[in-house]
Amino acid sequence: MEFGTFLVQCLNALQYGLLLFLVASGLTLIFGIMGVINLAHGSFYMIGAYMAYALAPFVAKWTGGGFFATLAVGLVLSVALGYVLEWAFYSFLYEREHLQQVLMTYGLILVFEELRSILVGNDVHGVKAPDWLAGSIPLGDLMTYPVYRLFISAVCVALAAAMYLVLTRTRLGMMIRAGATNREMVQSLGVDIQFLYRVVFAAGVALAVFAGMIAAPVSSVYPGMGSQVLIICFVVVVIGGIGSVRGALFAALLIGLVDTFGKVVFPHAAGVLVYVMMALILLWKPDGLFKAG
Amino acid sequence: MDFRGGRNVVLAAAVVAALALFPLVAGKFGIDLVTKIMIFAVLALSLELLVGQTGLVCFGQAAFFGIGAYAVVLATPQYQAVSIFWLAPLAVACATLYALFVGSLVLRTRGVYFIMVTLAFAQMAYYVFHDTPLGRGTDGVYLYVRPSAEVFGVTLVNFEKPVSLYYVALAALVATFAFLAVLLRSRFGRALAGIKANEQRMRAAGFSTYAYKLAAFTLSGAIAGFAGVLFAVKDAFVNPELLAWHLSGSLLVMIILGGLGRLWGAVIGAFAYALLQEFFQSQAIFGDLAKHWLLGLGLTIIAMVALLPEGLAGLPAAVSRRLARKPARSAGGNA
Secondary structure: OOHHHHHHHHHHHHHHHHHHHHHHHHHHHHHHHHOOOOOOHHHHHHHHHHHHHHHHHHHHHHHOOOHHHHHHHHHHHHHHHHHHHHHHHHOOOOOOOHHHHHHHHHHHHHHHHHHHHHHOOOOOEOOOOOHHHOOEEEEOOOEEEEHHHHHHHHHHHHHHHHHHHHHHHOHHHHHHHHHHHOHHHHHHOOOOHHHHHHHHHHHHHHHHHHHHHHHHHHHOEOOOHHHHHHHHHHHHHHHHOOOOHHHHHHHHHHHHHHHHHHHHHOOOOHHHHHHHHHHHHHHHOOOOOOOOO | OOOOOHHHHHHHHHHHHHHHHHHHHOOHHHHHHHHHHHHHHHHHHHHHHHHHHHOOOOOOHHHHHHHHHHHHHHOOOOOOOOEHHHHHHHHHHHHHHHHHHHHHHHOOOOOHHHHHHHHHHHHHHHHHHHHOHHHOOOOOEEOOOOOEOEEOOEEOOOOOOHHHHHHHHHHHHHHHHHHHHHHHHOHHHHHHHHHHHOHHHHHHOOOOHHHHHHHHHHHHHHHHHHHHHHHHHHHOEEOHHHHOHHHHHHHHHHHHHHOOOOHHHHHHHHHHHHHHHHHHOOHHHHHHHHHHHHHHHHHHHHHHHHHOOOOHHHHHHHHHHHHHHHHHHHHHHHO
16 A cells, blocks of 8 residues: 555545544433433434534524534534433433333434435435635645544544543533442432433533534435444444443544555455454453543 | 233234234235234344343344345255245255354444344345355345245245235244243343343343353344345345344334333334334325335334333333322422
């Protein structure tokens, strides 16, 4: 492999891994803190991508703004969506068995997919990146790399850093970590745990929706994109250790590397490689690499 | 455990008799539909063994089903019928081996890990048939010649005839049900029930719970593979969607819909699910929305989880509990 190609693939792997991290971190936080296995998390990613596509004309009409105005509107909507969903569907799942959580969230996936099909249709759509990010930068003599992908990576890194700061340095983060360890104790200390859960859930939804929105110009928008992301995110969470944000970051980057280079080296077996890696890691550490902490 | 009372035996015999007489009154569509439902009932029973009886929530049952179905099609040469008596064991063996491999890994995990990892391994099998040359592409593969069932030159069953297929599926369902009912009353079945109730205590009592769980997982995979064989012979066509996680999800819905912990719950669930599907797909009732039948199904699932956690099989108990509670409450109000 030439050095230029190698560099491009490395950047692709990094961008894919970071994007996965945004989705998977919400999934692992929701599980680690609320104890709910959320199959509908992939649907939030799908909703985000479709928002980037379908909201753009409306946002352009109201504000005349482009991509970033759409992002902002989408974020506000996603927080509201997360808040309402938690209240309506998830709040009574905490005490139920995992099996019931699986069913309920599976039902939600079906509902979201069909609503998507009714509202937007089943066609594949492209989303345009903003003009000033649409170019490419030269890498070496022959290769170029799209600026927009670098932008995705940069945004993801910034968000990961922000998440780290919130979780470790703020009072809210302290309550979240405490809530994950011992729910009753936190409650008896006077923290409104219900509100805390709602905030975490809304944040998880917003992260997945945001990931879908910024990924839309690269991946295009298509039916079934949600379940694809969901299952890879499960692999991320299993490898990283449930509830561990650090583990999710590490596992997401690892999967980005294995998947991207797998497609180059073994084009036929690329889909399988990630799962083989998961099997090996499970043999070695059944609880994932970073146990929740 | 389902045949304790004489009443249950009579009821089961009546259901089997009704199913056996059904082709006499039904048209082609009805026979085809009920054949399909009975095959899915066998598959649902395999999952009930894991989820309802052992307490292992497997979200990847479709993989074993799909592997069984694919093995039948891929092992048949293009223009030559192969005897079912070696085709079926071969296909079941493939599914069993994969279940053994997956089970030995996933049973190292528990709880929510188990759910995610079984899903991930099913997805791995999906990609093998979806992407690699082995699966011959995303569009699926046709079975040009259905298998033969000859013993010493006498044809026992003609798989080309829908009615024969119907009775084969019925026999398979009855056999699977009876086998599991006997198995669950054996020492092995009691051990599984013990693991479901309290695994730690079973270990303390000296049971090697890992071996029991692995045996249950492998057996469940074998039965699912057997259902896959039936499906491939019936449809004469397989595609990667047979292994997709939507089927695994639907199966979980079936056994919950029927009610966990009871074998006949899985059978009721398979029928109820198919009827729900026919209902929501009916153009006469829903018009243009019939295309989006999964919306109705999704809402039904959500309502079911919220209102009927014990499934349809728990419905009589739930109703009688409510009826019993009401007079008591009003009596208390009068006093």
